[in-house]
Amino acid sequence: MFLCPAQGTEKSPNSMSIKRINGFADLFETDSLLFDFMETTCRKIFSDYGFREIRVPIMEYTQLFARSIGTETDVVQKEMYTFPDSHGTNQSLRPEATAGIMRAYISASLHAKESVSKLFTYGPMFRCERPQKGRMRQFHQIDCELLGSNAPTADAEIISLLMHYVDALGLTDLTLRMNNLGCPECRPKYRAALVEYLSRHEADLCDDCKRRLHTNPLRVLDCKKDHDLAFMKEVPVFLDYVCPECARHYETVTGLLQENNISYIQDHCLVRGLDYYCRTTFELQSSAIGAQTAVAGGGRYDGLIQNLGGPNVPGIGFACGMERLALLLKERQPRRKDFYMVCLDESCLHTAFRLTRELRLAGLSGEMGYAVAGIKSSMRQAGKSGARYTLLLGSDEAARQVVAVKDMDQGTQTDVAQSMLVGTLSGKD
RNA sequence: GCGGAAGUGGCUCAGUUGGCAGAGCAUCUGAUUGUGGCUCAGAGGGCCGAGAGUUCAAAUCUCUCCUUUCGCCCCA
Numbered sequence: 001m002f003l004c005p006a007q008g009t010e011k012s013p014n015s016m017s018i019k020r021i022n023g024f025a026d027l028f029e030t031d032s033l034l035f036d037f038m039e040t041t042c043r044k045i046f047s048d049y050g051f052r053e054i055r056v057p058i059m060e061y062t063q064l065f066a067r068s069i070g071t072e073t074d075v076v077q078k079e080m081y082t083f084p085d086s087h088g089t090n091q092s093l094r095p096e097a098t099a100g101i102m103r104a105y106i107s108a109s110l111h112a113k114e115s116v117s118k119l120f121t122y123g124p125m126f127r128c129e130r131p132q133k134g135r136m137r138q139f140h141q142i143d144c145e146l147l148g149s150n151a152p153t154a155d156a157e158i159i160s161l162l163m164h165y166v167d168a169l170g171l172t173d174l175t176l177r178m179n180n181l182g183c184p185e186c187r188p189k190y191r192a193a194l195v196e197y198l199s200r201h202e203a204d205l206c207d208d209c210k211r212r213l214h215t216n217p218l219r220v221l222d223c224k225k226d227h228d229l230a231f232m233k234e235v236p237v238f239l240d241y242v243c244p245e246c247a248r249h250y251e252t253v254t255g256l257l258q259e260n261n262i263s264y265i266q267d268h269c270l271v272r273g274l275d276y277y278c279r280t281t282f283e284l285q286s287s288a289i290g291a292q293t294a295v296a297g298g299g300r301y302d303g304l305i306q307n308l309g310g311p312n313v314p315g316i317g318f319a320c321g322m323e324r325l326a327l328l329l330k331e332r333q334p335r336r337k338d339f340y341m342v343c344l345d346e347s348c349l350h351t352a353f354r355l356t357r358e359l360r361l362a363g364l365s366g367e368m369g370y371a372v373a374g375i376k377s378s379m380r381q382a383g384k385s386g387a388r389y390t391l392l393l394g395s396d397e398a399a400r401q402v403v404a405v406k407d408m409d410q411g412t413q414t415d416v417a418q419s420m421l422v423g424t425l426s427g428k429d
Numbered sequence: 430g431c432g433g434a435a436g437u438g439g440c441u442c443a444g445u446u447g448g449c450a451g452a453g454c455a456u457c458u459g460a461u462u463g464u465g466g467c468u469c470a471g472a473g474g475g476c477c478g479a480g481a482g483u484u485c486a487a488a489u490c491u492c493u494c495c496u497u498u499c500g501c502c503c504c505a
Binding site (some may be wrong): 020022024073074075078079095096125129130131132133134135139141142143197208218224272274283284288291292294295296297298318319320321322324325342375376377378379380381382383384390394404406408413 | 430431443457464465466496497498499500501502503504505
């Protein structure tokens with residue numbers, strides 16, 4: 001201790017508390033229960049549809065994301081957490097899950113083992129954006145991918161699953177928006193026509209859209225500022241450029257949705273931020289969660305696996321933002337504990353510990369006070385724990401240890417032999 | 430990366446023209462009640478985000494920085 005300098009009133013730097021990283025959240029019980037609910041419901045429903053869980057690493061080589069998401073996207077350009085490994089090769093925390101799943105699919109040659117692969121995962125993703133409501137730097141997504149089928153029924157099944165899932169969570173007031181993005185045959189023609197039209201009105205576009213016109217012209221379509229401009233009413237629509245195959249595919253998908261009472265809004269302005277999407281595109285929106293309206297989004301990505309060096313296998317999938325779902329979910333109550341063990345006498349502490357352990361091994365849930373406290377504060381703790389039964393363990397005049405079981409709902413109290421405790425509490429359920 | 434707003438006990442926030450740092454809730458203690466929830470009394474707990482400046486005097490005024498938050502951008 002003599003090495004320590006005299007402590008004055010100055011605060012030593014070591015005593016400063018370490019802060020949480022901006023955009024990274026701590027989830028305490030209330031939020032944690034919401035995530036547990038979302039995950040449990042997800043596992044149940046997704047597996048009912050034949051999807052299997054896959055867990056992929058949260059880091060991949062940066063190149064994987066660059067090639068799948070698109071080198072020009074903001075996500076790749078400036079939002080990824082990227083570090084060199086010991087050989088100097090860049091690796092990144094995943095900003096989304098699809099790329100990693102595609103890589104795993106190719107690595108494991110799943111296409112050779114089964115014609116169709118239905119996979120889902122959920123977990124943390126990382127994007128270094130400015131945090132705001134519904135947008136964290138570490139955020140969580142549920143991700144669902146259906147690989148190996150280009151059939152419209154696959155598209156409809158994926159959307160049906162998504163709608164089933166949010167319904168099971170008890171969410172209403174969500175809007176499904178749909179659009180057809182076409183294929184590498186027809187989309188470039190539309191894109192060219194759009195750029196040609198918008199270039200003629202470039203002077204009237206907002207500053208963001210002037211930039212978008214060159215980086216991602218389809219994005220101009222869903223600009224909030226320019227949407228109501230007069231010349232936007234005359235903007236070329238994709239429907240006039242779509243090839244017959246894409247048109248037929250999309251009509252079948254939307255027909256299936258209509259037949260099954262899955263309502264949606266046809267939104268010609270709906271586009272995706274990531275490069276790999278084609279044909280069927282959809283987004284699930286809510287107006288109740290702030291500026292970030294998208295709760296889930298997805299679509300078809302038929303060329304992606306081949307682009308990543310895999311076989312030419314089509315795919316469709318979606319990602320669902322769990323923080324955004326959580327904003328819409330009602331608070332969930334923790335499961336009620338069966339008992340709270342109060343020890344009234346120092347000589348009973350070991351017995352209290354043993355009885356608590358026996359009750360737990362028998363499948364009952366509960367806690368015990370760790371030390372003998374005053375009856376008042378002990379009862380207070382018992383009350384706060386919310387447990388159904390308070391167990392009072394103490395010694396009588398003959399120094400025998402006795403347990404009293406108090407029913408916290410009815411206020412009744414009965415003495416119970418130690419050997420009967422498990423049976424008594426189990427029987428009361 | 431760019432804007433707006435806000436930082437005062439654990440939490441939610443008052444704090445007047447600059448003049449001793451406050452309330453409610455929570456926590457703990459005590460009283461009362463049959464051994465918890467109600468009521469009453471009391472206590473602990475603060476570098477007023479950080480640093481400079483103005484002033485006899487700054488939580489308060491000025492500047493800088495930091496953090497948080499809501500938007501823009503982007504995305505789920």
